Amino acid sequence: MRSARLSRAIDTGLFTLPSEGRIAVLRPRIGDELGDLPRDRLLVATGFRPDHDWFAARGYACAPHATGEFAAAILCLPRAKAHARAMLAEASLLVAKGGPVVVDGQKTDGIDAVLKDLVPRVALSERLSKAHGKLAVFAAGADLSDWAARPAQVDGFTTLPGVFSADGIDRGSALLAGALPADLKGRVADFGAGWGYLARKVLSLSAVKECHLVEAEADALDCARLNIVDDRAQFHWADATTWKAPRGMDHIVMNPPFHTGRGADPALGAGFIAAAARSLNPQGALWMVANRHLPYDRSLTTLFREVAEIGGDGAYRLTRAAFPIRAR
Incomplete structure (x- = not known):
């Protein structure tokens, strides 16, 4: 075209x-x-x-x-x-x-x-x-x-035009942040980290040793570097679906994107789920928020031994998926 x-x-x-x-x-x-x-x-x-x-x-x-x-x-x-x-x-x-x-x-x-x-x-x-x-x-x-692009302030976070949820905190991400357990610990990755909202919540937990922010949009990651000043944070300009974790993660949090154009593309979220399963250690857990209408059940139950809905609302579903199934 x-x-x-x-x-x-x-x-x-x-x-x-x-x-x-x-x-x-x-x-x-x-x-x-x-x-x-x-x-x-x-x-x-x-x-x-x-x-x-x-x-x-x-x-x-x-x-x-x-x-x-x-x-x-x-x-x-x-x-x-x-x-x-x-x-x-x-x-x-x-x-x-x-x-x-x-x-x-x-x-x-x-x-x-x-x-x-x-x-x-x-x-x-x-x-x-x-x-x-x-x-x-x-x-x-x-x-x-x-x-010209000018930074905006959203509840104490810096954003830029063109990044996801530039004008306010995404409701799904807010729901997930509120559902994360206080005892979350170890190595954590935030897939599709955006400008750092979920990662800041993760890093507020003292038992977290490191948090890897994996984000495909460079402008969003630049904002995240401004929003998160913590030695435990590591920033990766990368496609989460192909990113290779330096070692197995204990937890992954994510609010995966589901648009590549104007229409919904559930395959994108499914790719995030598959990448999470690959990146977690054998006892690891995925914490995810997604729109209720998106068909992620098959991906989750195929790739994890335990899958449970842990909350949400009429539009969003919060899911915990643990113990990734390794391909033989």
Whole structure:
């Protein structure tokens, strides 16, 4: 979808790539094809670890953030409006004045609203519509600084636009934090740690020896480093589904994500459960919150000897799963 719009925009002359200089591609997603762009000049800048690793495995230069000056930038629109605006402000500063900033996104991700917001701020090109999305171009140099990402404070935690639950503590996570036993001890991992809410609760317990915060979104992990000042905390920018624990964990806490796009994807949560089973020691326990409608029972009962519901409410279920079953 994105590649079709990029190809058409280049072929029709909607924008011309500069003949030299680096090109930043901001936040592309797994499966996005960038074949019409000069690979040796590209930097794929994405803080989402699965996307980063997918492009790196295909030979692209990758980094969680773009730094320095670029001749052009291609912005792959995220769903969150505040995040999209922050990326536009970033791109306008990254690119040399007058260089092209390409804005591309799906209609379901709000591209129409973003382009409408840009109209009074920049000289926006003709819009190219294709494959259920739109693409437009403007010249770098416009002052979009009022859209720049700014940290927010949520009940004593620092958050940033684009991270999960940036505007407030997630209710499911709050339920899980309240259900964790006071005698939790040993080595603990927080899968999908976000900006550190659950990990701070874990580290408030004196018998915890170490807490590994495993988070795929670099911006969220940067917030967690600010929110948690504790020598027992270890921070891992990693996809929890593939992370390898340095040794068996005694406990894992998690509020696993279940969206890869607009629709629910229960396979993602199931991947978190499988990773937890691999990462726990033989007597270890998983403490999890999830929406009640998500079909995780089969994964839990297949991978753990003991599975029990320990609380929740009408929307969320709290589960303790212990004694992971090892494959023979």
